[in-house]
Amino acid sequence: MRSLLKIEGITKIFGGLTAVNDVSLTANQGEIIGLIGPNGAGKTTFFNILTGIYKPNAGRILFEDQLISGMKPFQIANQGFSRTFQNIRLLKEKSVLENVQVGMFRKTKAGLWASILALSSVKKEEQETIRKSLEILSLVGLDGMDEEISGSLSYGNQRRVEIARALVSEPKLLLLDEPTAGMNAEEVEEMSALIRKINANGTTVILIEHNVAMVVDLCDRLAVLDHGVKIADANPDEVIANPAVIEAYIGKDQVEEVSSFVEN
Amino acid sequence: MDSFINPYYIDIIVFLFIYIILGLGLNLITGYAGQVSLGHAAFYGIGAYTSAILTVKFGVNTWLAIFLAIVITFILSAILGLPSLRVSEDFLAITTLGLGLIIQSIFKNAEITGGAYGLDMIPAPSLFGLEIIDLSYLGLVLVMLLLAIFIMKRMTQSRIGRAWMTIHEDETVAQSMGINTTYYKVLAFAIGGAFAGAAGALFAHKVSYISADSFGFTLSATILSMVVLGGLGKIRGTILGVSLLYLLPELFRVFDIQLFDMKYLDLYKMMLYGMIMVLVMRYRPKGIFGNTSLKKRKKNRSSAKKKELRDGEIIA
Ligand SMILES: Nc1ncnc2c1ncn2[C@@H]1O[C@H](COP(=O)(O)OP(=O)(O)O)[C@@H](O)[C@H]1O
Numbered sequence: 108m109r110s111l112l113k114i115e116g117i118t119k120i121f122g123g124l125t126a127v128n129d130v131s132l133t134a135n136q137g138e139i140i141g142l143i144g145p146n147g148a149g150k151t152t153f154f155n156i157l158t159g160i161y162k163p164n165a166g167r168i169l170f171e172d173q174l175i176s177g178m179k180p181f182q183i184a185n186q187g188f189s190r191t192f193q194n195i196r197l198l199k200e201k202s203v204l205e206n207v208q209v210g211m212f213r214k215t216k217a218g219l220w221a222s223i224l225a226l227s228s229v230k231k232e233e234q235e236t237i238r239k240s241l242e243i244l245s246l247v248g249l250d251g252m253d254e255e256i257s258g259s260l261s262y263g264n265q266r267r268v269e270i271a272r273a274l275v276s277e278p279k280l281l282l283l284d285e286p287t288a289g290m291n292a293e294e295v296e297e298m299s300a301l302i303r304k305i306n307a308n309g310t311t312v313i314l315i316e317h318n319v320a321m322v323v324d325l326c327d328r329l330a331v332l333d334h335g336v337k338i339a340d341a342n343p344d345e346v347i348a349n350p351a352v353i354e355a356y357i358g359k360d361q362v363e364e365v366s367s368f369v370e371n
Numbered sequence: 372m373d374s375f376i377n378p379y380y381i382d383i384i385v386f387l388f389i390y391i392i393l394g395l396g397l398n399l400i401t402g403y404a405g406q407v408s409l410g411h412a413a414f415y416g417i418g419a420y421t422s423a424i425l426t427v428k429f430g431v432n433t434w435l436a437i438f439l440a441i442v443i444t445f446i447l448s449a450i451l452g453l454p455s456l457r458v459s460e461d462f463l464a465i466t467t468l469g470l471g472l473i474i475q476s477i478f479k480n481a482e483i484t485g486g487a488y489g490l491d492m493i494p495a496p497s498l499f500g501l502e503i504i505d506l507s508y509l510g511l512v513l514v515m516l517l518l519a520i521f522i523m524k525r526m527t528q529s530r531i532g533r534a535w536m537t538i539h540e541d542e543t544v545a546q547s548m549g550i551n552t553t554y555y556k557v558l559a560f561a562i563g564g565a566f567a568g569a570a571g572a573l574f575a576h577k578v579s580y581i582s583a584d585s586f587g588f589t590l591s592a593t594i595l596s597m598v599v600l601g602g603l604g605k606i607r608g609t610i611l612g613v614s615l616l617y618l619l620p621e622l623f624r625v626f627d628i629q630l631f632d633m634k635y636l637d638l639y640k641m642m643l644y645g646m647i648m649v650l651v652m653r654y655r656p657k658g659i660f661g662n663t664s665l666k667k668r669k670k671n672r673s674s675a676k677k678k679e680l681r682d683g684e685i686i687a
């Protein structure tokens with residue numbers, strides 16, 4: 108398997124707090140990796156380092172064997188990274204379609220003069236942007252919702268818009284930060300199916316999740332963070348069979364949930 | 372021909388159009404790209420002085436001077452927009468205010484700008500040997516205004532417009548979508564400044580005499596309240612906002628309404644603008660266009676786009 112992303116010993120310190128502590132992780136082409144751990148473990152911070160929003164205090168990141176730590180977030184995005192945010196960050200007053208069109212930015216080229224003169228190449232590009240956006244909206248299950256104001260959608264649908272915005276640029280790597288937060292069981296099921304579909308198209312996925320049953324079922328590999336330290340990184344069965352991981356880091360009340368899941 | 376129409380009315384419309392161009396530039400910077408500017412009058416002044424200096428002191432052809440004024444304000448605005456990359460929103464307001472004051476004091480004190488006296492004898496442009504004044508100047512300004520509206524429309528509806536809109540809303544998201552926020556913020560300042568520069572040059576060749584007093588903070592604040600009244604990020608809003616606030620006081624003058632002493636009209640104007648700003652911010656923070664009409668227009672636009680797309684597919 109070809110490695111797509113290589114994270115080598117990254118550390119992030121906020122004031123006195125080490126939010127991410129010497130974490131290494133490799134993502135292979137075509138994998139779905141689940142990143143789990145209790146609240147405050149440093150998962151979102153880890154994503155923010157990967158996407159260049161935070162500079163790590165130590166460590167380096169290679170993407171397709173190219174050093175990307177130190178690049179600006181937009182440059183990293185242009186390498187083929189897409190992400191969603193834990194606290195949904197849409198342009199709430201804009202339509203669903205407009206939000207997804209923004210996601211096509213890095214796939215389009217029209218410059219200032221070409222746009223003002225509306226050259227035929229620009230018109231074509233805009234049409235392609237809309238076509239692609241509508242296609243992705245239908246993929247994520249938002250057919251016919253493109254004219255809705257995105258802030259007025261349900262929580263679950265707003266997450267879908269965010270995923271559509273991330274997907275429309277055909278990323279090599281998709282980072283999802285708690286995509287099922289606030290969703291009911293049926294919606295979680297749909298989200299799992301969607302992530303599988305995305306992955307089947309060749310996109311490597313890393314997702315942060317609290318729903319252990321879901322990630323165990325969905326992911327090729329699970330990495331567990333606690334207090335900024337990676338304490339496990341193996342296939343899901345191995346990770347959930349590790350009593351220390353379950354007890355200490357997933358939380359006591361979820362132990363039963365997981366074991367009942369394993370029994371079923 | 373000219374004698375049919377009171378030249379005073381023509382002047383009112385000429386200045387109105389110039390103000391709309393100026394307002395569109397500010398709307399691009401503040402309304403679309405979300406970068407607060409309290410120094411917009413400085414760009415206006417740079418345009419006016421550049422064109423005036425080139426024609427008066429260097430005998431440059433008026434048309435060429437206007438063109439160069441636009442190019443030079445484009446470049447200077449990009450440089451003056453650089454602070455927007457470093458400071459937060461509140462500080463940007465103060466920074467642009469400060470820059471505006473510094474530039475005005477340069478106008479007032481430099482030798483090349485005629486110091487406190489200003490510049491006189493700024494020529495009107497001419498076409499085929501005919502001087503462009505009064506009604507024909509109105510024509511010129513109208514052409515420039517239509518061009519400005521056209522350019523604004525095309526830019527804001529393109530991927531560049533979407534980049535500005537995203538930066539305005541959430542810079543982290545913009546970066547995550549691969550948008551070089553630095554570049555697009557500076558671009559907004561440069562283009563918005565160039566609009567102001569065009570307006571300034573048109574102003575200079577209209578009045579033939581300029582001095583630093585015309586390019587102070589009062590004007591920056593006035594234009595900002597006009598743009599805010601109409602609604603940030605809306606082209607029609609700027610046209611409407613500038614027209615309302617500019618024409619209202621003029622109506623008192625034209626119809627000779629003796630509500631108050633005309634000597635203090637400028638003072639009343641500032642009070643009116645200030646009051647409107649407060650009321651708009653309190654009751655209609657999105658401008659007098661409000662939200663519903665915006666939504667409707669947007670729906671129409673995106674259905675139109677989809678229809679265009681479907682038709683395109685059928686043809687292809
Ligand atoms: N910008 C920041 N400044 C200071 N502390 C932060 C910042 N971002 C996150 N943290 C801290 O880092 C720790 C990890 O946070 P986070 O990565 O959001 O955890 P998780 O996503 O695993 O719940 C928390 O203690 C949080 O308070």
Ligand SMILES: [Mg+2]
Binds near residue numbers: 151
């Ligand atoms: Mg988090």
